[in-house]
Amino acid sequence: MKVGAVIVSAGKSQRMNGVDKQFLKLCGKPVIAYTLDAFLACKDITPIVLVVPDDSISVYRDWLNKYYGFYEDIVVTSGGMERQYSVLNGLRALPEDIDIVVIHDGARPMVTPKLIENGIEAASKFGAAVAAVRVKDTVKRSDGQHFVERTLSRETLWSIQTPQSFRYDIIMRAHTLAMEQGYLGTDDAVLAERAGYRVKLFMGNYDNIKITTPDDVPVAEALLGQRHYESHVDSVGYRSGMGYDVHRLVDDRPLILGGVNIPFNKGLLGHSDADVLIHAIIDALLGAAALGDIGRHFPDTDDSYKDISSMRLLRQVNNLLESGGYVIGNIDATIIAEYPKLAPYIWPMRRCIASVLGLSIGQVNIKATTTEGLGFAGRQEGIAAYAVASIRKAGE
Numbered sequence: 001m002k003v004g005a006v007i008v009s010a011g012k013s014q015r016m017n018g019v020d021k022q023f024l025k026l027c028g029k030p031v032i033a034y035t036l037d038a039f040l041a042c043k044d045i046t047p048i049v050l051v052v053p054d055d056s057i058s059v060y061r062d063w064l065n066k067y068y069g070f071y072e073d074i075v076v077t078s079g080g081m082e083r084q085y086s087v088l089n090g091l092r093a094l095p096e097d098i099d100i101v102v103i104h105d106g107a108r109p110m111v112t113p114k115l116i117e118n119g120i121e122a123a124s125k126f127g128a129a130v131a132a133v134r135v136k137d138t139v140k141r142s143d144g145q146h147f148v149e150r151t152l153s154r155e156t157l158w159s160i161q162t163p164q165s166f167r168y169d170i171i172m173r174a175h176t177l178a179m180e181q182g183y184l185g186t187d188d189a190v191l192a193e194r195a196g197y198r199v200k201l202f203m204g205n206y207d208n209i210k211i212t213t214p215d216d217v218p219v220a221e222a223l224l225g226q227r228h229y230e231s232h233v234d235s236v237g238y239r240s241g242m243g244y245d246v247h248r249l250v251d252d253r254p255l256i257l258g259g260v261n262i263p264f265n266k267g268l269l270g271h272s273d274a275d276v277l278i279h280a281i282i283d284a285l286l287g288a289a290a291l292g293d294i295g296r297h298f299p300d301t302d303d304s305y306k307d308i309s310s311m312r313l314l315r316q317v318n319n320l321l322e323s324g325g326y327v328i329g330n331i332d333a334t335i336i337a338e339y340p341k342l343a344p345y346i347w348p349m350r351r352c353i354a355s356v357l358g359l360s361i362g363q364v365n366i367k368a369t370t371t372e373g374l375g376f377a378g379r380q381e382g383i384a385a386y387a388v389a390s391i392r393k394a395g396e
């Protein structure tokens, strides 16, 4: 199943008194960075189409470059005068073979990977699904002159959020129909409803607020402060580990680093696929948990590991950590290679590793360096990798 995302960030922030709310900092980090981080932490959402004001495309591209480095999974496209037109532009920027699309407001930075994934699951089952929370207050309809016309029954009322997820054909048909009829809605689900589709409500989060007016900022910061407090409490008891590995470069082998196939005239020799970076990361993770090393868990005398993808070994190590009650804090690694140039592959490696380990991209850092022609790496006889990792007991 192919899943893409459309994040709309092309509004005018008028109710924020014109201050561009997507770059407004909450606890020091821009609103849009929280939103993107949640999507990047989800397995296999690609591409993520970021819809931005027409005159800000280069501002966003520069910021993405600075903030994320190489970002091939994020496509930047321009928005329209209304949110609905921005979404449609975003949908049109997706490849046509997408099965499910997740539509989200850039201005809802408190979204979590779990909420996004729940939406994808509901959309693949029901075709159309929106995050929603039960209305807690009593709701009355006014007569237009600030007098009560009547009191509505709260039992069936839900407050609608994003993410809103759909089968791609359904939401394209719904948007196209709305355009033909000149209908403008305040969310995407209403377009699907009007096109005759049933829309499933799935549980949103009360803290998944939309940053709309200045008084939303302290509320969001308080909520983020609570999350930070929880993660600070959780950071007690961190353990760290380091890993190092070297493989020889030979002819007639594929070069696989960080789970990514890299075009090169040589590849690494080994019992497995010889992914030296993943081996160093595995050793760092095992080291942090005091669980020995890669050779102890996956001996090269065992034929079942012959040519195995090291990503499968990494997944097994992750399971091992999970069953020991550990969660990963972060990973940092350096690849030592004279050639090929690795810069274009760093982002795909980070995504690949983060998705196998269920981490956000910000928890995985990969660097590459040469040795300026010195030593075995400099002579292109081999490639080495160093890694460090931190882990902690979940809930400690």
Ligand SMILES: Nc1ccn([C@@H]2O[C@H](COP(=O)(O)OP(=O)(O)OP(=O)(O)O)[C@@H](O)[C@H]2O)c(=O)n1
Pocket: 008, 009, 010, 011, 012, 013, 014, 015, 016, 051, 079, 080, 081, 082, 083, 084, 086, 087, 105, 106, 107, 108, 210, 211, 212
């Ligand atoms: N023409 C528009 C209008 C809105 N949005 C996006 O839709 C989301 C929800 O819209 P809202 O909170 O209303 O944002 P703004 O339109 O920017 O706010 P305002 O109405 O105060 O100008 C935001 O992430 C906003 O950037 C968009 O992409 N294109």
Ligand SMILES: C[C@](O)(CO)[C@H](O)COP(=O)(O)O
Pocket: 083, 105, 160, 161, 162, 186, 187, 188, 210, 212
């Ligand atoms: C889509 C939405 O976030 C669902 O609550 C909301 O309708 C957007 O509304 P706005 O008018 O763009 O603020």
